[in-house]
Amino acid sequence: MSIKVMLVDDHKMVSEVLSALLARETDMEVVAIADNGREAIRLARETKPDIIVMDLTMPELNGLEACRRIMAETPESRIIVLSMHMEREYVVEAIKAGAKGYIQKMSAFKTLVGSIRSVQEKNGFLDPIITGIVLKDYIEHLNKPGVPNEQSALSSREREVLQLISEGKSTKDIAFTLNISAKTIETHRRQIMLKLKLNNVAELTRYAIREGITSL
Amino acid sequence: MSIKVMLVDDHKMVSEVLSALLARETDMEVVAIADNGREAIRLARETKPDIIVMDLTMPELNGLEACRRIMAETPESRIIVLSMHMEREYVVEAIKAGAKGYIQKMSAFKTLVGSIRSVQEKNGFLDPIITGIVLKDYIEHLNKPGVPNEQSALSSREREVLQLISEGKSTKDIAFTLNISAKTIETHRRQIMLKLKLNNVAELTRYAIREGITSL
DNA sequence: TCATTCTCTAAGGTATATCCCTATTCATTA
DNA sequence: TAATGAATAGGGATATACCTTAGAGAATGA
Numbered sequence: 001m002s003i004k005v006m007l008v009d010d011h012k013m014v015s016e017v018l019s020a021l022l023a024r025e026t027d028m029e030v031v032a033i034a035d036n037g038r039e040a041i042r043l044a045r046e047t048k049p050d051i052i053v054m055d056l057t058m059p060e061l062n063g064l065e066a067c068r069r070i071m072a073e074t075p076e077s078r079i080i081v082l083s084m085h086m087e088r089e090y091v092v093e094a095i096k097a098g099a100k101g102y103i104q105k106m107s108a109f110k111t112l113v114g115s116i117r118s119v120q121e122k123n124g125f126l127d128p129i130i131t132g133i134v135l136k137d138y139i140e141h142l143n144k145p146g147v148p149n150e151q152s153a154l155s156s157r158e159r160e161v162l163q164l165i166s167e168g169k170s171t172k173d174i175a176f177t178l179n180i181s182a183k184t185i186e187t188h189r190r191q192i193m194l195k196l197k198l199n200n201v202a203e204l205t206r207y208a209i210r211e212g213i214t215s216l
Numbered sequence: 217m218s219i220k221v222m223l224v225d226d227h228k229m230v231s232e233v234l235s236a237l238l239a240r241e242t243d244m245e246v247v248a249i250a251d252n253g254r255e256a257i258r259l260a261r262e263t264k265p266d267i268i269v270m271d272l273t274m275p276e277l278n279g280l281e282a283c284r285r286i287m288a289e290t291p292e293s294r295i296i297v298l299s300m301h302m303e304r305e306y307v308v309e310a311i312k313a314g315a316k317g318y319i320q321k322m323s324a325f326k327t328l329v330g331s332i333r334s335v336q337e338k339n340g341f342l343d344p345i346i347t348g349i350v351l352k353d354y355i356e357h358l359n360k361p362g363v364p365n366e367q368s369a370l371s372s373r374e375r376e377v378l379q380l381i382s383e384g385k386s387t388k389d390i391a392f393t394l395n396i397s398a399k400t401i402e403t404h405r406r407q408i409m410l411k412l413k414l415n416n417v418a419e420l421t422r423y424a425i426r427e428g429i430t431s432l
Numbered sequence: 433t434c435a436t437t438c439t440c441t442a443a444g445g446t447a448t449a450t451c452c453c454t455a456t457t458c459a460t461t462a
Numbered sequence: 463t464a465a466t467g468a469a470t471a472g473g474g475a476t477a478t479a480c481c482t483t484a485g486a487g488a489a490t491g492a
Contacts, residue, residue, distance in 0.1 A: 011300060011321035013328065017233050020325070035322075084227055105227035106251075109236070112229065155439060168419040171478070183442050186479070191439095203384040205421040210432050371468060387449070399471045402450070407468090 003120050006032040006049035008040040008066070009082070010058040014105075018053070018112070025113060037066030044070050049077050051116050054099075056083040056090060064097050071098035078119050082112065086127075101125035154195060159213060161188040165201060166208035219336050222248040222265035224256040224282070225298070226274040230321075234269070234328070241329060253277030253285075260286050265293050267332050270315075272299040272306060273431040275383060276393070280313050280428070281375055287314035294335050298328065306428060307346055317341035369411050375429055377404040381417060382424035 005028055009015040012035060019030045031047045034040040036058050044052060052070065056063035067079055080101035081094045091102050101115045104127050115125035154162065164174045171189070175182040189204075198204050208214045221244055225231040228251060235246045248263045250256040254277045260268060268286065272279035283295050296317035297310045307318050317331045320343050331341035370378065380390045387405070391398040405420075414420055424430045 012324055013234075013298070013321040014230060016325050017237050018229075021233050021236055082229070103229075105229040108228055109232050157440065166418050166422075168414075168416050168422070170416065180440085181442055182478095183444095184440070187442075188440080190480070198384075200384050200386065201417040202382050202421045205418045206382075206384070206425070206432055209422070209425060373469065396469085397471050398449095399473095400469070403471075404469080406451075 002027050002029045003051055003116060004029055004031045004047065004049045005116060006030070006034065006040070006043060006047060006052045006077075008034045008037070008052060008058070008063065009055040010035050011055075014055075018109075021109060022113070022116075028113075028116065037062055037069075040066050041069050041073065044074050044077055048074065050120055052077050052079045053082050053112070053116070054079055056081060056085060056094065064093055067094065067097035067099055080112075080115055080119055080125065091126075103127045154192060158188055158192050158195075161185060162192050162204060162208055163214050165189060165192075166205040166214045218243050218245045219267055219332060220245055220247045220263065220265045221332060222246070222250065222256070222259060222263060222268045222293075224250045224253070224268060224274070224279065225271040226251050227271075230271075234325075237325060238329070238332075244329075244332065253279060253282030256282045257285050257289065260290050260293055264290060266336055268293050268295045269298050269328070269332070270295055272297060272301060272310065272428075276380070277376060278379060278429065278431075280309055281372065281379070283310065283313035283315055284372060296328075296331055296335055296341065302343075302345060307342075309428070318346050319343045320345065370408060374404055374408050374411075377401060378408050378420060378424050379430050381405065382421040382430045 005022060007015040007019055007022075007030060009018075015033050015035070019033060022028050022030050031049055032043040034043050040052070040054065043049075054063045054066065058066075063081065063083075067081070070077060070079065075098075078100045079098060080103065081099045082103055082105060083090060083094075084105045086104050086106075094102055100119045101124060103111055103115055103125070107127055111127065118125040160178070161174060164177065169177070171182050171185045174185045178185070192204065193199060196204075196207060198207055205214075221238060223231040223234055223238075223246060225234075231249050231251070235249060238244050238246050247265050248259040250259050252274050256268070256270065257277075259265075270279045270282065274282075279297065279299075283297070286293060286295065291314075294316045295314060296319065297315045298319055298321060299306060299310075300321045301307075302320050302322075310318055316335045317340060319327055319331055319341070323343055327343065334341040376394070377390060380393065385393070387398050387401045390401045394401070408420065409415060412420075412423060414423060421430075425432060
């Protein structure tokens with residue numbers, strides 16, 4: 001009895017080629033390929049795959065949303081996220097959405113094959129790199145007990161300062177704009193970096209753009 | 217005599233699996249795999265591939281810049297861009313940078329195989345969708361000829377440094393990566409800021425993202 | 433309600449990065 | 463051949479970032 005696998009990726013080149021390679025594995029069988037989240041949900045319902053290998057960034061309906069809906073509808077399917085993102089937020093969100101595994105596209109193909117078998121055996125599977133990220137996050141939360149995930153959320157003032165930083169304003173400019181001490185701005189900046197685990201202005205700027213705190 | 221192919225993609229999962237599938241084609245042989253632009257340039261020099269299949273968005277040194285340098289150094293290699301982007305600017309820039317083919321990751325695998333043979337036969341190859349985009353652009357440019365490219369304001373080295381800055385690397389990191397003095401990086405940064413009339417890292421980062429020198 | 437945790441504010445001291453100027457080499461070009 | 467541009471890099475002054483500490487007020491939770 002072979003493992004029924006469904007592949008979901010908006011890049012046909014990826015899913016098609018993965019499919020061809022997975023066909024070589026004698027204990028697996030690709031039963032469906034979808035190129036967006038909506039299609040994935042429909043095909044999951046129809047084909048009842050054991051394992052769904054899913055990309056996150058897709059048009060129409062993204063992988064995170066698709067995860068949630070598939071978990072609600074056909075929870076017997078187990079989802080492995082195959083993403084190019086290794087940022088903490090993505091991993092955490094994916095796991096919250098019900099993914100049982102998370103691997104990077106940067107990984108070797110055999111990692112995917114291994115993860116499919118692992119997840120099929122009712123285990124989880126995280127890329128070693130990802131495991132590091134998640135554990136680090138978890139340990140940091142242990143030190144400040146009580147308050148879970150929302151710790152990473154920025155305060156309104158911090159968001160305000162972040163926006164100004166990412167728009168190219170200097171510490172002094174911002175202090176002047178907000179009519180407070182430059183030292184306070186520095187403290188805010190440090191606090192933002194600490195919360196987001198980002199280490200410099202370039203990374204802050206990228207984050208702010210990604211999160212829509214500022215626009216390009 | 218088989219076609220020597222090099223694959224360049226920061227997603228190992230993609231290049232590795234493409235490699236396995238290309239190995240089935242009797243007239244092709246994958247001679248090298250790189251996961252960033254710098255590596256690609258080095259391997260192109262060493263292995264002299266006939267065809268280079270290259271992704272555009274990569275850390276460290278992006279595909280566009282890598283194209284330009286490979287064209288300057290080993291122009292006998294012919295480059296096919298394999299990108300998830302189908303926006304006009306990317307295609308146009310890639311062709312300007314010397315790419316002979318451009319296909320989307322959304323395309324079927326056989327499109328890639330076909331394009332490799334086509335480009336090897338000294339033809340170009342554009343995805344049908346892409347062809348439409350390029351032709352439209354070409355016609356539009358006929359109306360206003362000689363529009364200078366703003367990116368050309370920066371030298372190749374400067375673009376390289378700009379990418380690294382906008383990816384959050386410190387001056388020292390960059391100096392180490394490029395194996396030159398930190399003082400030189402400072403000079404490059406100053407020169408970039410001067411040319412672009414930008415005054416800080418946040419603005420540089422935004423510019424780099426807007427111009428596709430780095431990706432989010 | 434009272435203790436605890438955030439948030440916003442800010443300073444002092446040290447380390448590090450940036451800024452401005454100058455300069456050499458090599459390649460290209462007028 | 464003189465001039466320009468690109469890549470390299472050092473010296474010295476200044477600015478900024480980083481680390482630590484801290485207080486007042488708001489919010490929260492037991």
